[in-house]
Amino acid sequence: MAVAKVLGIETEYGVAGGPDGDPITASTLIVNAYAQHEHRRIAWDFTDETPGRDARVQPTESFPPAIEIHLANTVLTNGARLYVDHAHPEYSSPEVRTPLEAVLYDQAGELVMRQAMETCNTTFDPAHAVRLYKNNSDGKGNAYGTHENYLVDRSVPFTDLVRGLLPHFVSRLVYCGAGKVGSETDEARGYGTTFQLSARAEFFEEVVGLETTLKRPIINTRDEPHSDPERYRRLHVINGDATMSPVATWLKLGVTSLLLSYIEHRGVEALPPAPTRPVRAFRAFARDESLTATTPTDRGEWRALDYQEALYELLSTFVATEGADDVAPSDEVTGLLAEWRRCLDALATTPDLLSDTVDWIAKRRILRAYQDRYHCGPLDARLRAIDLQYADIHPARSLASRARLRHLFSEDDISAAVSTPPASTRAFFRGTCVARFSDALVSANWDSLVFDVGSGPLQRVAMMDPLRGTAALTEPLFNSVSNASELVVALNG
Amino acid sequence: MTEQERLQRTGSERTDASATETTSETTSATDLADELDSLLDEIDSVLEENAEEFVRNYVQKGGQ
Numbered sequence: 001m002a003v004a005k006v007l008g009i010e011t012e013y014g015v016a017g018g019p020d021g022d023p024i025t026a027s028t029l030i031v032n033a034y035a036q037h038e039h040r041r042i043a044w045d046f047t048d049e050t051p052g053r054d055a056r057v058q059p060t061e062s063f064p065p066a067i068e069i070h071l072a073n074t075v076l077t078n079g080a081r082l083y084v085d086h087a088h089p090e091y092s093s094p095e096v097r098t099p100l101e102a103v104l105y106d107q108a109g110e111l112v113m114r115q116a117m118e119t120c121n122t123t124f125d126p127a128h129a130v131r132l133y134k135n136n137s138d139g140k141g142n143a144y145g146t147h148e149n150y151l152v153d154r155s156v157p158f159t160d161l162v163r164g165l166l167p168h169f170v171s172r173l174v175y176c177g178a179g180k181v182g183s184e185t186d187e188a189r190g191y192g193t194t195f196q197l198s199a200r201a202e203f204f205e206e207v208v209g210l211e212t213t214l215k216r217p218i219i220n221t222r223d224e225p226h227s228d229p230e231r232y233r234r235l236h237v238i239n240g241d242a243t244m245s246p247v248a249t250w251l252k253l254g255v256t257s258l259l260l261s262y263i264e265h266r267g268v269e270a271l272p273p274a275p276t277r278p279v280r281a282f283r284a285f286a287r288d289e290s291l292t293a294t295t296p297t298d299r300g301e302w303r304a305l306d307y308q309e310a311l312y313e314l315l316s317t318f319v320a321t322e323g324a325d326d327v328a329p330s331d332e333v334t335g336l337l338a339e340w341r342r343c344l345d346a347l348a349t350t351p352d353l354l355s356d357t358v359d360w361i362a363k364r365r366i367l368r369a370y371q372d373r374y375h376c377g378p379l380d381a382r383l384r385a386i387d388l389q390y391a392d393i394h395p396a397r398s399l400a401s402r403a404r405l406r407h408l409f410s411e412d413d414i415s416a417a418v419s420t421p422p423a424s425t426r427a428f429f430r431g432t433c434v435a436r437f438s439d440a441l442v443s444a445n446w447d448s449l450v451f452d453v454g455s456g457p458l459q460r461v462a463m464m465d466p467l468r469g470t471a472a473l474t475e476p477l478f479n480s481v482s483n484a485s486e487l488v489v490a491l492n493g
Numbered sequence: 494m495t496e497q498e499r500l501q502r503t504g505s506e507r508t509d510a511s512a513t514e515t516t517s518e519t520t521s522a523t524d525l526a527d528e529l530d531s532l533l534d535e536i537d538s539v540l541e542e543n544a545e546e547f548v549r550n551y552v553q554k555g556g557q
Contacts, residue, residue, distance in 0.1 A: 016550070088554075088556045143556070145557035213557050366532065369533050373533055380544075382540070382544040385548050402535050402539075403532070
């Protein structure tokens, strides 16, 4: 079997308000409010972080981690990390085993942020209250990320990943774009763009690269596996939008996982042709509400929908012959393919049927109706306010929660996922240690935990395999120990 | 709800949606218009009053 597609999403939330209007202050207050609310604060261990390592080059020396280590951080009982990244509060979901689980833990992140905001705001008057937005830009040219992470077999050449993923990454926005009023870069403004399918696409300038904050590449080469580097690669995908629709998030993660599985099994020979100019294709598809724009390839002109249709044919056939156990159990994969099929059919004929599924269509439906009612222009401030408020996570202000989006999980499911770790990965071990032994937990990161058991040196517990530390493997151990000291002894025994 | 039930629910909703499409188009169009109207009323009641200022003041530092 190919490598299990362990995955997760990290989201930098937009932040406004706070005592002095400074986003770093506001972000820090959010993270600290949650840590206080939980009565826990676990430091992050940067020992194994190598965000400067490039997948394209053989490492010859270690790179110093370019990380702001003084910023607020905590680790949650669900195995997630909540911290200040740059000038944004970020929720990095626990690593999970299937795309559907990843949707659940992404939604749990929204609830974590909401609870943090409520705790934080009890100390401020409404004029200084902190507000949080699950979006990707401020409408003025400043962008921040929603990154997906997928575990990939190290033996797949990185050049194959680039070749295989480009057709998908430039075109998947037709169902997982968040939508955006107007444009923020000179090029898009030059086209007189009033609405885009993707919030992020116009910020991408390179095809492949290491950067994440400037000259953003469609394919990011950060090579930081947070696991055994001989066996695994963690593909760090930075080109996606933050989605409010659970089904759109599911499709974004699920189709990408299936494609990665396909590339691992079959290589890239049969994949659709890469666009000749990928950056141009990505941006052009984002500006194309009509879904008719084409991009040149060495096999003629392709629309975004042509790419997605070709990928659907290839991947549905692949699943029928090979299964996709490495992505998810067969009932989830079947549901995912059916949802993808439904989207492609509707996009080809009546996209508005997807106003309960696809964020850009849900958002556009509201914007158009508002325009009709108030006769305002396509870039009116009220429409921009709707765009922004769509992503507001406060229940009293959120427009996404009023947009009749289809749900995959109940509020009870999501609430449980705020405190309970996924059973399916090492996040179970991490989250359970935070829940039970936080007093002895000195620091944590994705692949290890450090305990102070009272006597002797600090004890580091390595978790280099994302598929170990699951509930099935560690629950008997947890049931047999009553403190961190006993846990460490049992693990060393 | 188990994952199986959730997926079945997704499946049955999909069936409902296609069933709706095949019923009288005029009825469903009116229903949709009414629904959209009430959605707009709801949005009006929560949308920031001073949209211009609200949008202008939302300035972020760039991130990743």
